[in-house]
Amino acid sequence: MTNEESVHQVLSDYYNAFSTLDVQSILAYFHQPALLIGPLGVIAIPTPVALIPIFGPIMEDLRQRKCRRSELSLQQFKILSATSALAMGVAIRRKADGQELERVGITYLLHKGNDGWKFAVMVLHDTDKVARAPRIIGAHKPTSKLQPGVVPNSSRSRAGSC
Numbered sequence: 001m002t003n004e005e006s007v008h009q010v011l012s013d014y015y016n017a018f019s020t021l022d023v024q025s026i027l028a029y030f031h032q033p034a035l036l037i038g039p040l041g042v043i044a045i046p047t048p049v050a051l052i053p054i055f056g057p058i059m060e061d062l063r064q065r066k067c068r069r070s071e072l073s074l075q076q077f078k079i080l081s082a083t084s085a086l087a088m089g090v091a092i093r094r095k096a097d098g099q100e101l102e103r104v105g106i107t108y109l110l111h112k113g114n115d116g117w118k119f120a121v122m123v124l125h126d127t128d129k130v131a132r133a134p135r136i137i138g139a140h141k142p143t144s145k146l147q148p149g150v151v152p153n154s155s156r157s158r159a160g161s162c
Helices: 004-020 025-028 047-062
Strands: 029-036 041-045 067-081 084-097 100-113 116-125
Touching: 004 025, 004 067, 004 084, 004 100, 004 116, 025 029, 025 047, 025 116, 029 047, 029 100, 041 047
Parallel strands: 029 116
Antiparallel strands: 029 041, 067 084, 084 100, 100 116
16 A cells, blocks of 8 residues: 555544544544644643543534534645655534534644554644645545545534544
């Protein structure tokens, strides 16, 4: 698998894991340490357990709002080096019937270490700050085939993550 395919697979797998709304299922996707940047500022994530008080409430809010799937509409993607990649897009949160709950601009900087590709930096931003060239990645079931556009799965949050 190429680096591009590997990163796309990580994004797809992450959105599938996030859609379970089980915070434990996403911890392995983050490099340690990692940074989250959003409306509340910059948050250093030194260990996986530091993600729990951040993502736990976000996932609970999503459960309350009947969110069942979060998809990544990948707008920009670039392998920067053998060990770094940049992915920018829009997280689209949906109910089970497909009704859209919200959109959140998201940028990921991924790092490839001994454990593979992981999120080193996650930035939440306005959706209008993302260039338009959509590419859907991911699928409802694991696949090695890349698809243009959206990484499906369930999640939503205003100050949170995808």
